[in-house]
Amino acid sequence: MTDQFAAAARALAATDRGVVSLTGAGVSLASGIPTFRSDDGLWNRYDPVEYGHIEAFKRDPEKVWRMLFDLDEILEQARPNAAHRAIAELEQLGVVTHVLTQNADGLHQRAGSTHVVELHGSNRTLVCLTCDHRRTREEVRGTLTARTAPRCTTCEEVLKPDAVFFGEPLPRQALRDAHDAVERCSTLLVVGTSAEVYPVADLPQLARVAGATIVEVNPEPVLPADHRLAGPAEELLPQLVARIRDTEPHHEEPR
Ligand code: APR
Secondary structure, three states: OHHHHHHHHHHHHOOOOOEEEEEOHHHHHHHOOOOOOOOOOHHHHOOHHHHOEHHHHHHOHHHHHHHHHHHHHHHHHOOOOHHHHHHHHHHHOOOEEEEEEOOOOOHHHHHOOOOEEEOOEEEEEEEOOOOOOEEEOOOOHHHHHOOOOOEOOOOOOEOEEEEOOEOOOOOHHHHHHHHHHHHHOOEEEEEOOOOOOOOHHHHHHHHHHOOOEEEEEOOOOOOOOOEEEOOOHHHHHHHHHHHHHOOOOOOOOOO
16 A cells, blocks of 8 residues: 555656546545445435436426435535545645546535536536526525425426436536546546446546546545555545655646
């Protein structure tokens, strides 16, 4: 592990084209947000076909909101953890250029990351599927606390969180930005994702083909990575940052 750790720190510190971080639910686990596919994960408690698919929402939005209220209570309590803060610090150090995240919880931004691409949208806004009108989560907070499905002020339809459901396309610009970033980076730092959901699961392979080194941080690594750090992100990332902070100046200005 020590050798792997030193090699991973070097791969992050000594890059000329910068590091892109690709993150998933594992990064937010220490903030109290359960992952999707673990034993006590969301999709083991709620059938994703019945609660996570866009057709399920269109068929019976009130039913899907029963799951969303539970999720919302968790999100309300969540604060950035040491993993989010470490990734934000890597940006401040000029190491990380972009964070590509599948998480819709906004915790990377709250930790201080500024170049965040939300590939699966965001829970901070809600959208009307009929007229495309949007409201912020803050605007409907009272409704959520009362566990009443929030409605559009224009057409009265039930609103959907602006996070991507199964069966929905990913935000096009976000996907384009992600492709551009991984094709240009020297190192892809993949943290806390099972890499099972496409098209995001293709990004590590895309980066590899473009010549990037892959570093993976996950208690159960899943990728054919150059450096696999098996452990929780909230413990390992701060250690990596400390090591990078202590190394000599290592990179050019981020693009
Ligand atoms: N630190 C880092 N990784 C962790 C930690 C931790 N402390 N704890 C668990 N993990 C890892 C797990 O080993 C697993 O590989 O996080 C990963 C979580 O995987 P998933 O639950 O599948 O989450 P994710 O990959 O983000 O899911 C992708 O699926 O349902 C959709 O839209 C949803 O964005 C989500 C997408």
